[in-house]
Amino acid sequence: MMERSLKRIVIAGGGTAGWMAASAFARFLGPSYAITLVESEEIGTIGVGEATIPAIQLFNQSLGIDENEFVRATQGSFKLGIEFADWREPGHHYLHAFGAIGRPLGLLPFHQYWLRHRHEGGMSSLWDYAPSARAANQNHFARPNDKPGSLPSGVAYAYHFDADLYAKFLRKYAEERGVKRIEGRINDVTVNATNGHIESVTLASGQIVEGDLFIDCSGFRGLLIEETLESGYEDWSNFLPCNRAIAVPCASVDPLTPYTRSTARNAGWQWRIPLQHRTGNGYVYCSDFISDADAQDMLLSTLDGAPLAEPRQLRFVTGKRRHIWKKNCVALGLASGFLEPLESTSIHLIQTGIAKLLEFFPSAGFLQPDIDAFNKRMDFEFHSIRDFIILHYKATNRPGAFWKRCRDMDIPESLAEKMDLFLSNGRIMRFNEELFTELGWLQVMLGQGLQPKGYSPLADLLSAEQLQEFLSIAAQHARHVADQMPLHQQYIAVHCAAPPQEKRRAMS
Template sequence: MSERPAPTRVVVLGGGTAGWMSAAGLAKLLGPLVTVTLVESEDIGIVGVGEATLPHIRGFVERLGIDEAEFMRATHATYKLGIDFRDFGRIGDSYVHPFGTFGEEAAGVPFHHYWLELQRRGMAEDLGHYSLAVSAALASKFRPPTADGSLTSTYGYAYQFDATLFGPFLREHATKNRGVERIEGKVVEVRQDPESGDVTTLVLESGREIAGDLFVDCSGFRSLLLGSTLGERWEDWSPWLPCDRAAALPCAHISEDFAPVTSAIAMPAGWRWRIPLQHRMGNGYVFSSQFISEDEACAVISDAVDGELLAEPRVLRFRAGRRSKSWNRNVIAVGLSSGFLEPLESTSLYLSQMAITYLIELFPVGGQIDARDRDEFNRLVDMEYDRVRDFLILHFHATERDDSEFWNHVRTMQVPDTLAEKMTLWRETGRIEKYSDGLFYDASWIAVYLGQGVWPQRHDPRTRLPAPEQIARALARLREAMIEEVAAMPGHREFLTANVQRLAAAP
């Protein structure tokens, strides 16, 4: 092992979720290679995006050495098995995009081809009935999956939590256990090296100067270092993803139980979320200001929620897109300062986590940044963003809705070629373009295509080989096994209270 260089001084700007995730992750994984300082101001609110998460977050929490029950208690977390989409393809339609698969392939042919064949003959139940994650989600049941290759290992899970509590929880962890220094203050000036253009120092309102070697910009939409200071170009994706506002408001639960699933409900000018946490229901209307005013949207969401309102709607403004390069000079943007994609598939925290992971892998040990590592980081981050982008666009584009200007626009718009090619392959053959890097594989695409009425014209010829009754029997057996498994699972709330205490005390 080579001699260890002097620690790199990492300055994280911003104490939101991305900021504290970055600080905790870098300090834990890079240990002696870094000193981590985080600058935040209590006067600047945080967006607190990402109430709903993807299964990857589990690895993050575990890797930090945090106990799951403690984390869930602190963030009022519930379990999540997927997202329940309503009214997207057509008003009245619904489907669950699960953290899990549908059925099993047979004779080298993916399950959904057999399902399509039976469906054509009117012999199949809903696709979701052949997914254990969907079946459990609809029954409001939960148990962690096994790893034994059996039916109970065919799903994963994530959390629904109060994002405004996650940052402070990580702050506590990072400052107490990981030696992260927290500095309170507003940045009034960013100093750059006159020759290289690198950021050298953050000057606070108090006059205090924070020097660093590497700056992680977690300043949110303001993108103070990457955007404002370095002027990194913004790639605008709003022609494809026109939603640019969210009106968020919490309400009380109306029932004792909470669903292990996030809801996304299509609306005339966007969609709204419904995220069951332990103490409240998170709600929000993500809309396009081209098609509805803020006041109207606030009124709509206030009417739409079913529990007692716990606050006035809070409006967030954003724009879909990303910076051309998330890492420029010695500034790495993580979270909203790097890019924004609406939380339709709960990708916000994942995108932060992903950037932190790649930053650690490509970290400039000793502080010297090699342009090749920066390029590699940007290549990987771009690939991740672009894949999520296409998948999100599909949710809007794949619709028959013609009941509003918003849906007329997204239904008829021209989508990126990368998505158009995937959709053509699906429509013509029922096949999914394959990739292994990035997010969202076969099962996710199948869930959305079929859930939103994008039917292939043809499916695999090999589904003609077994007699339809034989396929039907196999599917019925699978369905029975799932019903049995779900019946044996505890209820979601029941599981949260059993064994280890995951529930927070009532407020």
């Protein structure tokens, strides 16, 4: 006989992870579950501005959130991809664009025909056929408006937004649906001596909060999953050596670009995330190759607007918890692990953790097969994203000691297999619905300088004239889609402009 359902869910920590979880539980579990979130305003959150990937649309849509309201409330902007500047080598740049590139024909993806074109001396860029890339290069944006009977636009998009404002937006959503918030710092955790499950947390005020299922959103500390349950941590710094970051917002400048920018630096890389009222910036670096002071000086000297706050430093070790779900505790966000935000996957991993927890939602018995299945799926998600990020560091011709270490490092066999397969005839294998599609891998491998020796022989089934016509139609379509869009800033002004803010004084 199945044990009774659990009824009390306690979320330890707020921020983006905590309030995403609270909102999803309130939406999908309903009023029969008591959902309590404990957070302390004294602790604060890491959020310094977030760039996302298109999957976040599914999360917001599942909650019934109006997109314009969300963008307006979070001072957000739209994102068509990520520009990688100076990654392959100084002076080179490419875009990891969202959405389609050309269209498949017969049994082959579009890029196989483009590879034949290049092998025969053609000079077009792969991104000539990508509507999102063309629009991004023109600072254009509009939501896709695919009409019945017409070719799909091929455009996909995500967002940039203020992470703190997103958490506040979701807090309002969750509390309106019955989530109870308790202000307080957790001082103690009580564990059942028999089964090792967490029974309650005790706040600094002395208040005891009991629960059946605990969600650890306490950040890097991992108060429940690590300090209490000792899950253990897989250290991936041998593959991803950056271990520190400095973040600072700056004043906005025109134009408002519809893409994130990642610029390679001597000891790591710098992000730029444009919001409506400010720009988020940060330098992710390895402390073996640059001092904290020099890293801060470098970041401040390369801002394109006046800094609006004192820089904040973060220290981290890339990797993940060995068991993201242990006993009756599930970790989300930074408590579950950390992969640097090079491909904007932080919020996606929170979203995936919530979705998988709902898929394997436990009874009060917390059966081990459910826990094992969840952990296996999350392990795969972390590992596949890890490999994709490693690719950026491994495939590079940049000079300097840091980049030589990255270029010379051993890499996981799973990544080596992907790279070898692509280098032969441009083939890409996607396994078990891993996050990044063939088009994502294609753009980064080509962008980082991997050049296939050949292409699929099936691409030769087109005559030279047919190949030219096929490519020409794809390029015309991408150009037409991009040209029809307004400027990104104009689109926001019409549809989802945030209220004006008082101008903050720049740092002196």
